[in-house]
Amino acid sequence: MPLLEVENLSLHFGGVAALNEVSFHIEEGEIFSLIGPNGAGKTSMLNCISGLYHPSQGSIKFDGREITHMKSYKRTELGIARAFQNIELFKNMTVLENLMLGRHVRMKSGVLSGGFYWGLAQKEEIEHRKAVEDIIDFLEIEHYRDQPVGMLSYGLQKRVEVGRALALDPKILLLDEPMAGMNSEEKEDMARFVIEIHEERKTTVVLIEHDMGVVMDLSDHIAVLDFGKLIGFGTPSEIQQNPKVIEAYLGEEQTG
Amino acid sequence: MRNPFVMECGEFRASYKEDMALYKIPRVRYRVYAIIAFFAVFPLIFPEYYVGLATLCGIAAIGAIGLNILTGFTGLISIGVGAFLGVGGYTSAILTTKLGLSFWISFPLAGIVTAAVGALFGIPSLRLKGLYLAMATLAAQVIILFVISHWDSLTGGTAGMVLQRPSIGGYMLSSETGYYYLMFVILIFTAIFAMNLFRSRTGRAFVAVRDRDLAAEVMGINLFKYKVLAFAVSSFFVGIAGALLGHYTMIVSPELYSIQVSIEYLAMILVGGLGSVMGSIYGAVFITLLPVVLRGLIETLSVFMPGLEGVFAGLREVVFGAIIILFLIYEPEGLAKMWRNLKDYFKLWPFSY
């Protein structure tokens, strides 16, 4: 059984179809890439999966459960984590606080135990702080842990955003252009992190990325969107030979 | 263990527990103890009049911390604080005089009832933001005051109700000093509770809702639940402040809880610092003492300029407004930030530039 199943999904904004009867599935433990030209509907697809957009038709199943109409915060509880294309960090908070918020649903303490602190809440803070420090070490951002995120460089903010999503211990990690706007060194680091997340944490990763080299290297399967339509779905070699995909990408090059 | 990097020079902490302490630096911790010790002996040193003023400041501080939890930390504006103070005061008044309950039971109940009323009026906050939410809480203010002044059989209508000061173990807290200590204990409890809240899960979620509600939801935070919760927690402290104030002044009546009171509390957290527990206390002291100091000033000046007393009433409002505007323009982060700046200045002194 696939971990995530998207069936016949459509999403409209006014008269525009951002997604048009799209179907694909993602297997547990794979790296799955979603590609396509700008405006193809990739981000919209992730927004449907994480519950920020509500599709006009079709269904999404996660881990065998129908989640199409589930509230966004509940999907997080199921283990769906998300890093955004346009950074959505808590800018005034430190790296640590951002990552601790990533663990929100893994923690329990409420108003009373938090207010009295000693006992349950303190124990919980320490325990989860350890998990968060592991991620901070893994992403090599130790030096910035107490800095407000808004003061960090763009590349580091992207990294913190991935860290915050990772802090959930997700079953599936949705990464929306995590390497966009980075220099090649930062890109390599991020690619390495994605591979390690996949190999060491056994997390299923959904990646949106424009660099075809990276996509072909990392992915087990790829889905290609163009104007909201799925025009290709398969392994990297299948995608490279798909005439529709070739056409879409050549077309893009010709028009600039 | 790790060696946290960006810290005050020379300060390294060996464990997460130490790193997460409220006051991490020993020097700061001792200063906090010293301030608490000073206010613990305050009534033994100062005349009764000042003890009474300090009690009023402290009660206002409890309410201001409550409001700051909602407006400063969670980013939800409320101009219904005046009415919520009233709910606390009236709840305790009704429970003690009509049902004959002890203050020690009616006092926490006043907090709980106000929390419930606050949560109810917080429900629109899921859909309303900014100015619209302000209007909704203004509606709360109007509705609550309407109920209070028209439900004569329960509340005594516009005439209000008379309350008693409480006693503990046969010792009446009717003296200024006795009541001061009651306020003092509850203020310390409130401040510590709030500071703890914001270094643990729920408080962090409140701040997340304020900073970026979309991201907060994707972190798994149920926006509706946490907004209503923020209203409840905030109103609890506003409610116990209202009860404390009612038993202190020994009267509750509708005109004590007008919209002007709501504005004063907003001024406290604005002047003190949004999202700062200590700032709430500074702001409460500032706004409570402002008219007192102004009056003193005018009395002194009127020796030279007779007739100045006549302008006091108007002057008070003008100065009040001017101060709020000045803070908004020059130090939006309030007294708490000014105090931090001052400390930083002296920490680097004499190399301040």
Ligand SMILES: Nc1ncnc2c1ncn2[C@@H]1O[C@H](COP(=O)(O)OP(=O)(O)O)[C@@H](O)[C@H]1O
């Ligand atoms: N919130 C929205 N309101 C209106 N149109 C939107 C919205 N989000 C996306 N769209 C439209 O949907 C289409 C797909 O956008 P998007 O999913 O962001 O593409 P991609 O991520 O592949 O670049 C675009 O035409 C975009 O303008």
Ligand SMILES: [Mg+2]
């Ligand atoms: Mg996009």
